[in-house]
Each structure stands twice: as structure tokens, then as C-alpha cells.
Amino acid sequence: MTAHKAGDPTTLNRLYGRSQGKPLRAGQQELVDTLLPQIAVPADGPVTAQGLFGQDCPLHFEIGFGGGEHMAYRADLLPDHGFIGAEPFVNGVAQALTHVRDGRLTNIRIHHGDALQVLERIPDGSLTMLYLLHPDPWPKARHAKRRMMNDGPVQMFANKLKPGGEFRFGTDHPVYLRHALMVMRRFTDPATGPFEWLVEGPQSWQQRPSGWPQTRYEAKARNVYGHEVWYFRYRRRSEGGAAFKQIGAPQSG
Numbered sequence: 487m488t489a490h491k492a493g494d495p496t497t498l499n500r501l502y503g504r505s506q507g508k509p510l511r512a513g514q515q516e517l518v519d520t521l522l523p524q525i526a527v528p529a530d531g532p533v534t535a536q537g538l539f540g541q542d543c544p545l546h547f548e549i550g551f552g553g554g555e556h557m558a559y560r561a562d563l564l565p566d567h568g569f570i571g572a573e574p575f576v577n578g579v580a581q582a583l584t585h586v587r588d589g590r591l592t593n594i595r596i597h598h599g600d601a602l603q604v605l606e607r608i609p610d611g612s613l614t615m616l617y618l619l620h621p622d623p624w625p626k627a628r629h630a631k632r633r634m635m636n637d638g639p640v641q642m643f644a645n646k647l648k649p650g651g652e653f654r655f656g657t658d659h660p661v662y663l664r665h666a667l668m669v670m671r672r673f674t675d676p677a678t679g680p681f682e683w684l685v686e687g688p689q690s691w692q693q694r695p696s697g698w699p700q701t702r703y704e705a706k707a708r709n710v711y712g713h714e715v716w717y718f719r720y721r722r723r724s725e726g727g728a729a730f731k732q733i734g735a736p737q738s739g
């Protein structure tokens with residue numbers, strides 16, 4: 487039961503995984519030096535639509551956007567919505583900046599670093615959509631605490647989404663899938679869970695929902711490694727969150 491080990495990314499308070507791959511090409515470095523400072527999430531203070539985009543608008547947040555394909559697609563599709571993406575891997579940030587520049591996308595803000603550090607600065611009940619696509623699997627049981635799908639982060643997702651808001655999660659990793667379903671089972675408890683799983687049958691998790699484009703990572707998982715990919719959509723309930731906050735907290739008595 488790895489999900490119940492003490493600790494998760496909200497308490498570990500450090501980043502695991504790569505922050506740099508191949509050296510950036512000159513054009514990519516130029517984007518990191520010039521475009522990133524213009525659209526970076528400010529380092530301090532509350533993170534709001536008004537502060538980032540100068541107006542109230544539906545706010546979307548993508549955790550670990552990789553090369554930014556999904557975020558750019560969604561931002562292009564919904565030009566009146568604001569998008570925040572967080573990614574510690576600088577090569578991915580550079581690719582996302584290329585999408586921002588080429589697509590002339592003015593509704594994206596980027597944090598080069600840990601998603602949770604930005605997410606915690608977003609006022610509760612602000613997000614319309616939250617995306618977690620193919621999080622790093624950390625398949626060994628002793629690394630389960632590093633998985634983003636654990637009680638601390640998922641409770642934060644619930645807190646930050648507004649009632650009716652949606653959390654989308656996708657993975658191609660069977661170990662991660664089992665772990666995530668175990669966590670989400672508690673978070674979708676009909677009496678106390680803050681989420682409702684939007685499911686009508688196997689096609690709900692086996693077929694790509696509309697408006698959910700394939701990323702390069704997902705294409706490789708399918709076409710190179712022959713993996714299946716599973717898709718999940720959870721709606722934030724208007725009640726349930728407060729009761730759920732007790733789960734996972736230290737028990738008294």
C-alpha cells in the first residue's frame with residue numbers, strides 16, 4: 487500500500503528528476519533569455535488571473551507540461567482563458583516558448599520550476615482546469631512518495647479548483663495507474679470526496695477525450711513502446727472537500 491507511506495511531494499519539498507538535457511540551441515537560449523522573463527509567473531505573491539493577465543478569466547494550470555504541446559493547443563483553442571504551465575526541465579520550457587512565439591499565444595504564463603510552489607500561491611477555488619499528463623512514474627515502491635498523485639498534492643488540486651472545475655490525469659504506466667486509482671478512490675468517495683469521476687464505461691478511460699491532444703511523450707509511449715494510455719477526468723464537487731481534509735491528517739485519540 488505505497489500510497490499510505492508518510493510523505494509526498496508537498497512535504498518532501500524538493501524536486502526529483504532532470505532539470506537539463508542536451509545543451510539548448512542558440513535560438514532556444516535566446517527565447518529563455520528574452521521571452522521567458524516576459525511571461526514568467528512572478529516570483530512572489532498570490533497568483534491570480536487578474537495579476538497575470540490583467541483581467542478575470544478562466545484559469546488553467548498544467549503540471550509538468552513537457553514540451554508544451556498540450557498547453558499550447560489548449561491555449562490556442564481557448565484564447566479568452568489564461569494558462570499557467572510549470573516545468574523544471576529547461577529543454578521543455580524552451581520548446582514551450584517556441585510554441586508561444588510561433589502561435590503568438592498571449593494567454594500563457596510559465597513557471598520554470600516546481601509546479602507545487604506556484605499552485606500553493608493560487609487562491610483556493612480559482613482554477614477551472616488542472617492537467618497532470620504522464621507524470622514521472624517513479625515505479626519503485628520506495629519512491630512512491632515522489633509521485634505527484636498522492637494525498638497532499640491531490641488535496642491541493644481539490645482546494646485550488648472551483649466547484650465544477652475539472653482535473654485531467656493521463657498515464658501510460660500500469661504501476662502509476664494502480665497507485666493513482668487507489669488515491670483517487672478515496673478522493674471520489676461519494677460521502678466525503680471532493681471529486682466525481684466522469685466515467686460512463688471503459689471508453690471513458692480508453693479513448694482520448696475530445697480537446698485532449700496527444701503530446702510527443704504520449705505518441706512515443708504508444709508508437710515506440712506499444713503502451714496503452716489511460717485518460718481520467720474528475721469534476722470538483724461543490725461539497726465534500728471540507729470533510730475530506732480530515733483524511734490523511736494525523737489521527738487524534
Ligand SMILES: C[S@@+](CC[C@H](N)C(=O)[O-])C[C@H]1O[C@@H](n2cnc3c(N)ncnc32)[C@H](O)[C@@H]1O
Pocket residue numbers: 501502503504549550551552553572573574575578599600601602618619620621622701702703704
Ligand atoms: C513524463 S514527462 C511528461 C511531460 C508531458 N506532461 C507530456 O505528457 O508530454 C513528466 C514531466 O513532469 C515534469 N515534472 C516532474 N516533477 C515536476 C514538478 N514538481 N513540477 C512540475 N513538473 C514536474 C518533468 O520535468 C517532466 O517533464
